[in-house]
Amino acid sequence: MHSYEFTTTAQRETYRPFVRGVAATMAAYLASPTLVHPLELVTAEACANVVRHAYPEGQTGPLRVRLTVTPRVGIELAVTDWGRGCAVCPLPPGGLAGPGLPDVPEGATSGRGLRIIACLCDAVTGETGPDGNTLHLQLAIPEEQWRTSNLTITETSLSRR
Secondary structure: OOEEEEEOOOHHHHHHHHHHHHHHHHHHOOOHHHHHHHHHHHHHHHHHHHHHHHHHOOOOOOOEEEEEEOOOOOOEEEEOOOOOOOOOOOOOOOHHHHHOOOOOOOOOOOOOHHHHHHHOEEEEEEEEEEEEEEEEEEEEOOOEEHHHHHHOOHHHHHHOO
16 A cells, blocks of 8 residues: 655645646556546545635635555545535545435536546545545556556655656
8 A cells, every 4th residue: 555645825826836746656657548537526526615705705725635556456535625525524424425415416517527537436435523534535447457567666756746
């Protein structure tokens, strides 16, 4: 298992390059770039939610992504902020796969990010507490989708962003 921690300020100008750095770390382990796209998308959606909703208008705060790569098994992401909290946290029992996530109103221009995340992840849970507001994402990756040459990568061989 390999763990990485990435931190930035939750603002529109910084989160996309930040997400690309997280995705580049994941890509070092995966056999196909097409596998990286859904991982980057869920990371971007989760970080965009922090930028848009975590802190009061005009204010910023920290954004942290903890990435855990378990070669031949899967990838886990924990996206944390220390803002207002999550309107749907704690998530319903069973996470986003369970019942209870409010419907997106017809004509809404936002509110689909958590649904996109739920469709692309195997498990999504969330919590709000003294250690911040954290969205936990788990994605199983089939064994044949891993780069065999990089399964012995160490944390220090990748640059942290």
